[in-house]
Structure formats: structure tokens, C-alpha cells
Amino acid sequence: MAIVIVSCKFSFSIYYFLLLLIIIVSQAKAQPNFLRNFCINDNGNYTANSTYQNNLNILLSNLSSNTEINYGFYNFSYGQNTNKVNAIGLCRGDVKPDVCRNCLNDSRVLLTRLCPNQKEAIGWYDNCMLRYSNRSIFGIMEQFPWFDLSNPNIVTEVDQFNRVLGNLMKKLKEKAASSNDARVKYATGNESDANLNFQTIYGLVQCTPDLSLQECMDCLNGAISYITSCCSNKFGGRVVKPSCNIRYESFPFYDPPTVTVVDTVETSPPQGIYLSLTKVLIYLFLILAFFSCIVLLLVFAEKSKSSHTTIAIVVPTVVVLVLLNLITCICLRRNRHSMAGSNLEEIEDDDDIEIAESLQFNFGTIEVATNNFSEANKLGHGGFGVVYQGKLSSGQVIAVKRLSIDSGQGDIEFKNEVLLLAKLQHRNLVKLLGFCLERKERLLIYEFVPNKSLDYFIFDPIKKSQLDWALRYKIIGGIARGLLYLHEDSRLRIIHRDLKSGNVLLDEDMNAKISDFGMARLLLVDQTQVNTNKVVGTYGYMAPEYAMFGQFSVKSDVFSFGVLVLEIISGQKISRILLGQSDQEDLLSFAWRNWREGTITNIIDPSLNNGSQNEIMRCIHIGLLCVQENLVERPTMATIALMLSSYSFTMPLPLEPASSIGGRTTSLP
Numbered sequence: 001m002a003i004v005i006v007s008c009k010f011s012f013s014i015y016y017f018l019l020l021l022i023i024i025v026s027q028a029k030a031q032p033n034f035l036r037n038f039c040i041n042d043n044g045n046y047t048a049n050s051t052y053q054n055n056l057n058i059l060l061s062n063l064s065s066n067t068e069i070n071y072g073f074y075n076f077s078y079g080q081n082t083n084k085v086n087a088i089g090l091c092r093g094d095v096k097p098d099v100c101r102n103c104l105n106d107s108r109v110l111l112t113r114l115c116p117n118q119k120e121a122i123g124w125y126d127n128c129m130l131r132y133s134n135r136s137i138f139g140i141m142e143q144f145p146w147f148d149l150s151n152p153n154i155v156t157e158v159d160q161f162n163r164v165l166g167n168l169m170k171k172l173k174e175k176a177a178s179s180n181d182a183r184v185k186y187a188t189g190n191e192s193d194a195n196l197n198f199q200t201i202y203g204l205v206q207c208t209p210d211l212s213l214q215e216c217m218d219c220l221n222g223a224i225s226y227i228t229s230c231c232s233n234k235f236g237g238r239v240v241k242p243s244c245n246i247r248y249e250s251f252p253f254y255d256p257p258t259v260t261v262v263d264t265v266e267t268s269p270p271q272g273i274y275l276s277l278t279k280v281l282i283y284l285f286l287i288l289a290f291f292s293c294i295v296l297l298l299v300f301a302e303k304s305k306s307s308h309t310t311i312a313i314v315v316p317t318v319v320v321l322v323l324l325n326l327i328t329c330i331c332l333r334r335n336r337h338s339m340a341g342s343n344l345e346e347i348e349d350d351d352d353i354e355i356a357e358s359l360q361f362n363f364g365t366i367e368v369a370t371n372n373f374s375e376a377n378k379l380g381h382g383g384f385g386v387v388y389q390g391k392l393s394s395g396q397v398i399a400v401k402r403l404s405i406d407s408g409q410g411d412i413e414f415k416n417e418v419l420l421l422a423k424l425q426h427r428n429l430v431k432l433l434g435f436c437l438e439r440k441e442r443l444l445i446y447e448f449v450p451n452k453s454l455d456y457f458i459f460d461p462i463k464k465s466q467l468d469w470a471l472r473y474k475i476i477g478g479i480a481r482g483l484l485y486l487h488e489d490s491r492l493r494i495i496h497r498d499l500k501s502g503n504v505l506l507d508e509d510m511n512a513k514i515s516d517f518g519m520a521r522l523l524l525v526d527q528t529q530v531n532t533n534k535v536v537g538t539y540g541y542m543a544p545e546y547a548m549f550g551q552f553s554v555k556s557d558v559f560s561f562g563v564l565v566l567e568i569i570s571g572q573k574i575s576r577i578l579l580g581q582s583d584q585e586d587l588l589s590f591a592w593r594n595w596r597e598g599t600i601t602n603i604i605d606p607s608l609n610n611g612s613q614n615e616i617m618r619c620i621h622i623g624l625l626c627v628q629e630n631l632v633e634r635p636t637m638a639t640i641a642l643m644l645s646s647y648s649f650t651m652p653l654p655l656e657p658a659s660s661i662g663g664r665t666t667s668l669p
């Protein structure tokens, strides 16, 4: 009897748990969150209850309730003179009119909430985009602001994949741009190849239909050429701009083109079917289990003394229940796996234990790879330990960091942190391949980045000439993107705390890759307490509030970024004391004095003789904004990314940087 009840209770609790899980998952999916949105500050703010706000509300509610079939493109204006509001709504080409309207309605509600007073804003969902502004936006090709997303799965047959993808994108862009229906500029298609084992790539490209053929081509060309930067070797990717967007995946993610616009039954994507199938199964099992328990209890109530019947019923029932549990678990697992590969945003559901195992390296393997940690393999003494170059038996070259200081935390915590850090993947971050935990040894295994670090080039009087402005500008952009990812785009908010030229590595194409991120998590440096003894970081790069009081935030990383930018432009170390007018001047006060006196070109590295003055001046300006004393005045990395990518973004004037106000330099040990 007891066994039956326990078993019933057990299976019920599992079913309720699963049911709850499914309900939570399906509700989370229903919550509309933008893929990305930008509140654009350029055009200023409107005040609450102003005519502008009123016009905006009228316009947007008209747009999102518009029942005309506009082929997914809506452009309206409303209001007079300075209070005129312009809005554009664009739905993906395969989206049905009612879905489109709902999507635009959701966008309207969310965008005005997220950007409460901005005159200009833009937001993207999977199915639609909404943007509005006080300036005219109709018929203008715009590439900023934009974002990219990539599917983290890695392609193995890179060359074939890229060739097939290139063909597909070329075909689609021509089809979309030269669309003979002036109301839609949209194309989808697929391409496969015998050399790719007939694996198929699916693509989608779309322009807003107000663009000319040439403008649409230009916009798409820009987006397609960016694939190699955001999504190279990735199974899927998107580049999304105000005027156009592209996406490719290894599974069909769009509905096939329909001839009529009549609403038909929604064709669900494969994972949707899978989920509902699992749901049905679980409901079925729940009902089954319920009835079997009732029957059992009834039988027991009547024949509680007959032990033969008990065994005859209990044994098969327990077996059936256990089997049901097993089947349900397997179904759910398979479901999770099938979704992991297909959805960009759902990558975290992998089996962590399996990953942890695949990330763990054997100490012996690393010993062999690094020639027993030989002196010849030593790359340098980085923060927290010596770094060795190694080569795995597979031929892959790696960098191994042998942690020298006690991490102060247990093996399980260490593993968990490595797992989290290994999930951070971005082309401007050095990739963490795994770890090794054996005999008190703690090793971190990274991808090997061949061209050393930034400080090796920019401070060397001869080597600095190898970095012309175009390269340095690319490096600044790379660092900004990597840091933005750490701060905002990854699931974890990582504050680097030790960003400096020595921690910016350069790959074979001289792309910047940030290293040593997340060390504070791994080494359990006190995260909350004000304790200057445990401050990690490098003096000179540290924001005053961090150096003096141990207070760190994303804004202290922004400070380090600003220092780095000024170093890259000037080719001077922050720590180097320049002999300026006033005897001793460090880089920040030197830059500030020259900025104030209108002689800022003095700080530019003379070897940058033919770089774009415009870009250099903009970067100096950004650098000075980042090193301001008051952290509230420093921009966020998201704003910096925008400043770097959009010339129309007007930047505020910088206030005095930290160093020249005093205190910082004198308080350093």
C-alpha cells in the first residue's frame, strides 16, 4: 500500500512539475520582447502631454489598427511643422496581415514605453519593425542603427558552406531589389550542394519597398558583406538595418510564399509541432496515471487483505508508471535538443553536465601539448598566471593559462564559472575552450591568438607603423563590440575590471580580441565589499572610483576603454609621464589641456599621418567622454557603439577627465 501511494505521489509530483514547466515555457514565449531596440537621442526629447506626443499616439494607433492590405509596409505622417511625426512599419514578407497588425501594435506599445520621451526610436521583432522620428524617413536608405545575431553552432565545411551561402545571398538580393511589385522587396530561397552533403541553407532578404533598386542593392550588399564579420562559420545569422535585413539558417524559418493573401490555417514551424505533441502526451499520461491510482486505491479499499491481488496489481502498475516517467523524460530531452539547434535565443538549454565534461581537459594532455610547460613554450606572464602555447594532438594550437593564485573556491564552483564563461562567444573575445582541474592545478585553455597583444605594437617606435589608422580604427571598433557584448548582450553581465592594451589580443586579420574577461568571477575576488586590497586592475586604466574606493561598474570599464582609445590614437602609454608645459603631465591631462586649447591634434601619433581626420577626432572625443571624472557622465558601451557607427549621432562635450582634477595620481601607491 505504502509503495503504491508513494509511487503515485512521486509520479504526480513529476507530472505537475512538467506541466508547470511547460506552462512557464509557453508563457515566457508569449511575452513580447524586442529582438533589439534603439532610442535615438539625436533628435531630442518631447515633453509629456506635448503636441508631439499626442501626434505620435494618434499616428501609431492609426498605423497599428490599419486594416488596409498594405503588403506589410506602412508609412504615415501626422501633424504640422515641428510637431510632425513620421512612422514606418514593415512586416516580414511572409507574415499574414493580422499577425502583422498585432506585431506592429505590440511594437507601438513597447517602443513608446522603452523610449518614453525620444522623438526618434526603432524596434525590431522577428515579424516586424517599427520606427518613428520627427524627421522625414520615407524613401531614405538608412543603415544605422543596426544589429546582428548569430546562431552559435559552428560549421565544419567552411569553404563549401560559404560558397553556397554566397550564391544564395546573391540570388536573393537580386530578386528582392528588382522585385516587379513595387510594394514588396522581399525574397526567400534555399540552396544546397552535393559537397555539403546536400545540406540546405535557407535565406531571407528584405528591403523597405520605398527604396530604389540601387538603394536596396546597396543596403543589402552592406548587410551581406558583414556576414563574414558577425557570423562567419556560423550555422545561421542575421544582419538587421532600418532599411533592409538579411537572415540565413540551416532550417526553414519562413513560410513558403503564398499566391493569395487569404488567411489560412497557420503552418507551425517544426519545433512548434514537437512542443504541442509533447504537451498532448503529457496530458494523456497525467490522466492515465490519475485513473490507475484511483483504480488501485479502490481495489485496496475492498481487498486489503489479499496479498496475491496486491502483487498482481502493484507490480505492473509501478512498472507502467516508471515507464511513463521515462518516456516523458526522453520526449522532453529530445524536444530540448531539437530546439537548441534551431533557435537563436534558446541556446542555454543544453545539458550542462555534458558540456562540462567536453570542456574538461586531462592534465596529461596539456602537459604533452605544452611540452611539459617548457620555458620555450612560455608566451608570457599574464594576469593571474603564466601563459603557455601548446598544440593538441588534433593539431589545434592553444594558449594555456596556469593559474598561480589560489582561486579561493571549490572545484564545483570553479567548473560552474568556467561553464558560464565558455558560453560567452563573440568574435571580439578570446574563446575559452576549456579547463583542467587536477592535483591543485587549475588551468584555463583558450584559443591561440597569433598576433600578440596591442601593447606589443602601439608602444613600439618601429612596430607602431604597422598599425595604420584603418587598422587602429578597426581595433577600437572591435574592442567596443566585445565590451558591449560583455556588458549587455550576453546573458551574464560581465565587468572586465582589467581592460588594458595588454589584454587586447590580435588575431591573424588583426581583429581585436579581449582576453582575461571574467577572471574576477573565477578567482572569487570579492564582488561586493569595498576593499582596495582586492582591487584587480592596472593603475592608470582604473577609474578613480574603482582605484580609490574599489567601486566598480560597467562605467569603470568604460573609463578603461577611454584610456585605451587615447593610447591607441597617441601611441603613448597612459602611465608615461609626458613633459608638457606643466612639468609632469600624464596622457589624460595632456589630452584635456590640448582639447581645451584647441590643439588636440597634438596628441595624435605622428605615424598616423594619412588617417581620416574625421574618424580620429571622433575617437578622441569618445575617449575623452569615457574618462570623465563623474561616472554618470560617461556614456555606456551601447551609446559608444552608436557613436562609432553613426556620424549623425551628436556627442555631448566632455567634462574634465579624472586625472587633472587631482587626487588620483597622488593617491596611487
Ligand SMILES: *[C@@H]1O[C@H](CO)[C@@H](O)[C@H](O)[C@H]1NC(C)=O
Pocket: 041, 044, 045, 116, 117, 118
Ligand atoms: C532624453 O531623455 C532620456 C531619458 O528619457 C535621457 O537619457 C536623454 O539624455 C534625454 N536627451 C536630451 C537631449 O534631453
Ligand SMILES: *[C@@H]1O[C@H](CO)[C@@H](O)[C@H](O)[C@H]1NC(C)=O
Pocket: 048, 049
Ligand atoms: C498629462 O495629462 C494627464 C491627463 O490628461 C495628467 O494626468 C498628467 O498629470 C499630465 N502630465 C503632465 C506632465 O502634465
Ligand SMILES: *[C@@H]1O[C@H](CO)[C@@H](O)[C@H](O)[C@H]1NC(C)=O
Pocket: 058, 059, 062, 063, 066, 067, 068, 076, 077, 078
Ligand atoms: C488613418 O489611416 C487611414 C488609412 O487607413 C487614413 O486615411 C487616415 O487619414 C489616417 N488618419 C490619421 C489621423 O492619420
Ligand SMILES: *[C@@H]1O[C@H](CO)[C@@H](O)[C@H](O)[C@H]1NC(C)=O
Pocket: 064, 065, 101, 102, 105, 106, 109
Ligand atoms: C494593441 O495592444 C493594446 C495593449 O496591448 C491592446 O489593448 C489593444 O487592444 C491592441 N489593439 C489592437 C488593434 O490589437
Ligand SMILES: *[C@@H]1O[C@H](CO)[C@@H](O)[C@H](O)[C@H]1NC(C)=O
Pocket: 075, 076, 077, 138
Ligand atoms: C507612403 O508610401 C507610398 C508608396 O508606398 C507613397 O505613395 C506615399 O506618399 C507615402 N506616404 C507618406 C506619408 O510618405
Ligand SMILES: *[C@@H]1O[C@H](CO)[C@@H](O)[C@H](O)[C@H]1NC(C)=O
Pocket: 042, 043, 044, 045, 081, 082, 119, 134, 135, 136
Ligand atoms: C527634430 O527635433 C529636434 C529637437 O527638438 C530638432 O532639433 C530638429 O530640427 C527636428 N527635426 C525636424 C526635421 O524637425
Ligand SMILES: *[C@@H]1O[C@H](CO)[C@@H](O)[C@H](O)[C@H]1NC(C)=O
Pocket: 189, 190, 191, 252
Ligand atoms: C527550395 O527551393 C526550391 C526552389 O528553388 C523549392 O521548389 C523548394 O520547395 C525549396 N525547398 C524547401 C524545403 O523550401
Ligand SMILES: *[C@@H]1O[C@H](CO)[C@@H](O)[C@H](O)[C@H]1NC(C)=O
Pocket: 367, 372
Ligand atoms: C614533466 O616534469 C615533471 C617535473 O617537473 C616530471 O615529473 C614529469 O615526469 C615530466 N613529464 C614529462 C612527460 O616529461
Ligand SMILES: *[C@@H]1O[C@H](CO)[C@@H](O)[C@H](O)[C@H]1NC(C)=O
Pocket: 450, 451, 466, 507, 508, 509, 510
Ligand atoms: C598577423 O598574423 C598573420 C598570421 O599569423 C601574419 O601573416 C601577419 O603578418 C601578422 N601581422 C602582423 C602585423 O604581425
Ligand SMILES: *[C@@H]1O[C@H](CO)[C@@H](O)[C@H](O)[C@H]1NC(C)=O
Pocket: 610, 611, 612
Ligand atoms: C594611407 O597611405 C597608404 C600607403 O601609404 C595607402 O595605402 C592608404 O590608402 C592611405 N590612406 C588614406 C586614407 O589616404
